[in-house]
Amino acid sequence: MRYSLTQLEIAGAGAALDPAQLPAGRKPSWLKMKMPGGEAYSKLLNLVNDNRLHTVCQSAKCPNMGECWAAGTATLMILGDVCTRSCGFCHIATGKPPTLDLDEPRRVGDAVRQMNLKHAVITSVNRDELPDGGAAVWAETIREVRLQSPGTSVEVLIPDFCGDWAALQLVLNEKPDILNHNIESVPRLYRTVRPQAKYRRSLELLQIARQQGLLSKTGMMLGLGETADEIDAVLDDLVSIGCQILTLGQYLQPTTKHLKVERWVHPDEFAAWKVRGEEKGIRHVESGPLVRSSYHAEKQVAAHAAV
Secondary structure (H helix, E strand, O other): OEEEOOOOEEEOOOOOOOHHHOOOOOOOHHHOOOOOOOHHHHHHHHHHHHOOOEEHHHHOOOOOHHHHHHOOOOEEEEOOOEEOOOOOOOOOEEOOOOOOOOOHHHHHHHHHHHHOOOEEEEEEOOOOOOOOOOHHHHHHHHHHHHHHOOOOEEEEEOOOHHHOHHHHHHHHOOOOOEEEOOOEOOHHHHHHHOOOOOHHHHHHHHHHHHHOOOOEEEEEEEOOOOOHHHHHHHHHHHHHOOOOEEEEEEOOOOOOOOOOOOOOOOHHHHHHHHHHHHHHOOOEEEEOOOOOOOOOHHHHHHHHHOO
């Protein structure tokens, strides 16, 4: 089966198919995943709980948690587990966050050391109520990881700090090995997908990171009602700012209160978008139904280090 992005059809499947006519319904077979379990999974779960840490794997109900945790990798989430924003796709709790935990960076560094990671991925909730959006805690966390686990490369998946570029600079000054900030969707859908975010602001953040020599990365979900032309335009925008890594994955509705899946994107289409993005000039596109921001992150940093 071959997917044509230019003609929006699936060859060998009869008449041309408009993506808008591919209803969600029951999950297709390619989205089935293994349930978490096993010795490595249990060990990592105990480590996270003992250090009073949070993972986006758990909070966001990531479909790859079983695979990644069994391999001894997890995406640690700092600044608590309550977000000040209310994105239509996200399963993380929204509300008033608790008091800032200033010991959290030390515990994250200790957990990374105990996990003996070659590559650590760290993300956070949005903390828009803080003067710097939590940037100082971000910077301290990077320092602690490097202090306690000096052989570990560090990838950070950061919020937009409400466009406060002085706050952003606190993070950039620590020179993370990969600077990741997700654009999540196409501009037209921001009002429903990311109502408190701005598409152009996210592009500017990525551009600032790239201008300072950092390896820049972003991610987007498909299946929320975007069109092929809109995806293509986002690829052009990312190329124009020099973004080097892109992840594309299927949006999955975490609860009935969240945005509905408009269509299931076939694996062949994801494969075609990988080719399309890399032909346009994005150095690496990780594209597939179950791909998430930190999926195969350790392989991406190794590949870029070899370039």
